[in-house]
Amino acid sequence: MNLEQATRHVEDNLRSALTCLPARVRAERVACGPVPCDESADDEPVERFVASVDYRIHDVPPEEYGRCLDALLAWWSGNGFVVLTDARPRGLYVWVRHAVDGFQMAAQANDRGELYLTSTSPCVRSGGEPA
Incomplete structure (x- = not known):
């Protein structure tokens, strides 16, 4: 899997997970991009990346975040x-990993009344070689 394929899979995971939320929910992509997996030495290129996408979830009142x-x-x-x-009940944060492919997702509410849904891939090489 290359970075482009991993990014598509991350987006697919998010869209699929959104189907379990109320129909009135609106998701806004607020961040998308590769994140380096490797520390880069001075002039050496980073070779491995995590595909990452964050959605902010709108049209859900904070009292419904738990549901x-x-x-x-x-x-x-x-x-x-x-x-x-699963940080509940003290915090509204849940983090999961797919048992087979290693893709991760998280949902978190903050103290500003915002709810976010995030999906990330395992480390992949930009060209698709095994990481």
Whole structure:
């Protein structure tokens, strides 16, 4: 899998997970881009990247965030993801990883009343060689 394919898979994961949220939900992509996996020496190029996409979820009142995380957790559990962190009830944060392909997702609410859904890939090489 190359970086372009990993980015498409990350987007597909996000779109699929959004189907478990209320129909009125609007998702806005707020960040997208490769993140280097490797520390680069002075003049050496970074060769491995993580595909990463962040969505801000709109049109859900903060009092419904807990139910949204419950729905996402149920969807993730039914689609091959395992829980890495579930910070509830103290915090509204859940982080999961797909048991087979290693792609990760997280949902988090912040103290400004915003809800985010993130998806990332494992490290991939930009050209698609094994990482």
